[in-house]
Structure formats: structure tokens, C-alpha cells
Amino acid sequence: xxxxxxxxxxxxxxxxxxxxxxxxxxxxxxxxxxxxxxxxxxxxxxxxxxxxxxxxxxxxxxxxxxxxxxxxxxxxxxxxxxxxxxxxxxxxxxxxxxxxxxxxxxxxxxxxxxxxxxxxxxxxxxxxxxxxxxxxxxxxxxxxxxxxxxxxxxxxxxxxxxxxxxxxxxxxxxxxxxxxxxxxxxxxxxxxxxxxxxxxxxxxxxxxxxxxxxxxxxxxxxxxxxxxxxxxxxxxxxxxxxxxxxxxxxxxxxxxxxxxxxxxxxxxxxxxxxxxxxxxxxxxxxxxxxxxxxxxxxxxxxxxxxxxxxxxxxxxxxxxxxxxxxxxxxxxxxxx
Numbered sequence: 001x002x003x004x005x006x007x008x009x010x011x012x013x014x015x016x017x018x019x020x021x022x023x024x025x026x027x028x029x030x031x032x033x034x035x036x037x038x039x040x041x042x043x044x045x046x047x048x049x050x051x052x053x054x055x056x057x058x059x060x061x062x063x064x065x066x067x068x069x070x071x072x073x074x075x076x077x078x079x080x081x082x083x084x085x086x087x088x089x090x091x092x093x094x095x096x097x098x099x100x101x102x103x104x105x106x107x108x109x110x111x112x113x114x115x116x117x118x119x120x121x122x123x124x125x126x127x128x129x130x131x132x133x134x135x136x137x138x139x140x141x142x143x144x145x146x147x148x149x150x151x152x153x154x155x156x157x158x159x160x161x162x163x164x165x166x167x168x169x170x171x172x173x174x175x176x177x178x179x180x181x182x183x184x185x186x187x188x189x190x191x192x193x194x195x196x197x198x199x200x201x202x203x204x205x206x207x208x209x210x211x212x213x214x215x216x217x218x219x220x221x222x223x224x225x226x227x228x229x230x231x232x233x234x235x236x237x238x239x240x241x242x243x244x245x246x247x248x249x250x251x252x253x254x255x256x257x258x259x260x261x262x263x264x265x266x267x268x269x270x271x272x273x274x275x276x277x278x279x280x281x282x283x284x285x286x287x288x289x290x291x292x293x294x295x296x297x298x299x300x301x302x303x304x305x306x307x308x309x310x311x312x313x314x315x316x317x318x319x320x321x322x323x324x325x326x327x328x329x330x331x332x333x334x335x336x
Contacts (some may be wrong), residue, residue: 001249016073020113023068023082028061031070034077038096042135045326046154047301049262052231057082057094069113071097071106079103081110083118089212090118092129094225095138097237103136118335125336126212132328139329147331151308155322158301159294179280181253183289186241188228190252194243195221197252201272206309227257234267239245239329240293242286244273253277258294261303265274266294268304284316 035054042050060066060082068082079097083090095110097103118124122201124210131138132154139149195217202214226232237258244254254277257270268290273282294302304322306313307330 005112013100017075018078019072020069021072021255023061023066023070023080024064026061026072026077026080027069028058031058031061031076031077031080032070034080034096034098037098038134041096042132043262045134046303047156047265048234048267048303049265056231060188067114067117069110071101071110073101079106079110081107081114083114085118085121085124088123088125090121090124090127092127092131095129096134097136099135104138104141107136107138108141108144109313111145115145115333121333125334127333127335128211129331129333130210130328131331134328137328142329142331145333147333149329149331150206151327151329152305153308153314153324154303154305154328155317156301156303156325157291157317157320157322159291179285180246180280181244181282182247183285184243184245186228186238186243186257188240188242190255191221191224193229193245193250194224194255195268197255197274198223198270198272201274203275206307209332210307210332224257224270227259233269234261237266240266240290240298242289244282244286254282254286256290258290259301264298264300266290266299266302268302271304283313284320287320 035057039050039054042048057066066082067084068080070077070081071079076297078101079095081092081095083092085091092111092114097106115127118127127147129142130152131142142149198214198220199217202208205214208214211223213223228236237260238327240258242256243252245252252274254273256268258266258268262268268287271279271283271286273286291302304317306317308314308327
């Protein structure tokens with residue numbers, strides 16, 4: 001019989017020490033390489049300048065006020081996740097694990113850690129997550145935590161390169177008639193009417209299940225202010241945002257909102273049409289108005305996200321030249 005021997009240990013590297021810690025115990029210096037890596041993926045895969053969001057994360061981490069968790073490998077951040085609480089709801093605002101590690105394993109551990117905290121809070125009845133996966137899909141990690149998943153597409157429309165003699169596409173006039181409706185550029189006076197439009201447009205719609213702010217006028221108004229007034233989704237671009245309304249009426253029948261997310265790249269943050277007016281080309285006309293304005297301003301691309309189950313919208317965007325460049329899942333979990 002041979003003599004059992006212990007495997008030889010290498011003295012060139014210290015033993016790995018992997019731990020999950022509260023994000024408020026992590027310094028900006030520890031997190032910085034991971035944040036830079038995340039910004040790199042947003043830029044290269046989605047053509048999205050994520051630096052303003054990274055700066056906000058830095059500020060909250062530096063103030064030790066960002067709730068969440070981090071994976072540390074010998075003190076170096078391998079991944080992190082954070083959340084915010086809005087009344088009865090927990091929102092998982094971000095989750096990123098470096099591809100240098102086992103992304104699915106660490107993502108599952110990060111989710112488990114913060115969900116244990118959220119589900120222990122008696123007033124939290126709903127948890128939402130729309131997480132952009134870089135490297136490994138996050139669907140399995142969400143499904144393991146009993147999230148209901150809604151597949152979504154991140155789509156991109158590339159604009160043709162302007163020729164040497166081109167002066168750009170003429171932008172639509174500030175006000176003209178489309179199918180008997182006035183097409184006007186966005187103004188803040190439309191906030192209340194727009195919130196009513198969103199509530200009605202998403203009644204009994206799959207997107208109302210994903211984002212319950214759409215279900216009430218107060219919630220829709222909060223959503224609108226987050227993307228128009230606050231930097232919730234890029235820098236709002238009123239010149240490329242339009243409404244449709246009947247003449248002599250303050251109520252809206254359609255809406256498209258647009259933001260700048262990188263130099264010469266825009267994103268459609270909201271597009272909807274009032275029930276009863278849907279199916280008559282108004283959504284395409286709104287998007288065309290936005291595209292024409294962006295083309296006149298020498299933008300190179302426009303992106304948007306759409307729920308895969310919204311087949312009619314997906315077909316419209318594909319006919320207009322949008323292509324899906326990434327898929328992800330929105331997740332919803334009920335705790336009570």
C-alpha cells in the first residue's frame with residue numbers, strides 16, 4: 001500500500017478569502033476597478049455612457065449610504081449589488097460581477113443576501129429587478145429566488161452616415177397635424193396629461209405587471225419626473241420628445257420621450273398610445289418624429305427596450321430597422 005500524502009501547496013499565492021459583506025463596509029477605492037469594468041461593458045455592448053450613474057454610485061458608497069452587498073476576494077471587489085426602497089417596494093438598482101469570476105454563482109449569492117434583508121422588512125410586499133447581464137445571464141439566479149421573469153429586448157437603430165453634401169434630415173415642425181391630431185414637442189405643462197395617458201395605455205398590459213408605477217396616475221407621474229427632471233435614464237432631450245393631442249383638448253393620445261445616453265446616441269425612454277387610437281400608425285409617427293429630429297442633430301443611433309411579449313411593438317420596431325443587440329429579463333417577486 002502506498003503512503004497517503006497531502007497535496008503540495010503552492011507558496012506563490014496566498015489562499016483565497018471570498019466573503020459577502022454589506023456594501024456600506026466597502027470603500028470607493030475597493031469598488032473603483034469594478035465600477036470602471038462595468039462602465040466599459042455599458043459602453044462597448046450598449047453604446048451607453050454609464051459614467052454619470054457610476055458617479056452617483058461613488059457618492060453614495062463614499063457616504064456609506066448605499067444599501068446592498070459586495071463580494072470581496074482578498075479585499076478586492078469581485079461583484080456588487082444595490083437596492084433602494086420606495087414605500088412598499090424594493091428596487092434592485094444594479095448587480096454586476098466581473099467576468100473574471102464565477103458570475104452566476106456570485107450573482108446568486110449577492111441576490112440572496114439582499115433579498116434576505118428586503119423580505120425581512122414587514123412593509124415590503126414587492127421586489128422589482130431589471131438587471132442588465134454582462135457575461136453570464138442572470139435569469140437562473142432570479143428564478144432561483146422565485147422571481148417571475150419577463151424577457152425584454154434591448155434594440156438599436158443605426159442611422160446612415162450623412163454624405164459630404166448632406167445637411168441632415170429636416171426635423172418636424174414644432175406643431176403640425178397628424179391624422180387629425182396635433183404633433184407638438186414636449187413641454188412640462190404636459191406632465192399631468194401624460195401621467196393619465198400612461199395609466200390608461202398600460203392598463204391590462206404586461207408592462208404594468210413589470211413596473212407597477214404605470215398602474216396609477218401618481219405612480220406614472222413619479223416615473224415621468226424620474227426620466228424628465230432627474231437623470232434617471234440619461235439626459236432628457238425635449239427637442240426629440242413629442243406628444244399627440246386632439247385640437248382644442250389638453251388630453252394626450254400619444255407620447256414619445258427621448259434622452260441622450262452617450263455622445264450622438266439617444267434612447268427612447270417612453271412611447272405609448274391611448275387605447276382606441278392604437279393600431280393606426282400613431283406610434284410609428286411619434287417615433288419617426290423623434291428619429292427625424294435626432295438625424296437633423298447628427299445623432300448616430302437610437303436605442304430602446306421592449307418586452308418580448310409585446311409582439312406588435314416588436315414587429316413595428318423591426319420594420320423600422322431596429323435590431324435586438326441584447327436580451328435580459330425583468331423580474332418581479334411578491335413577498336406577501
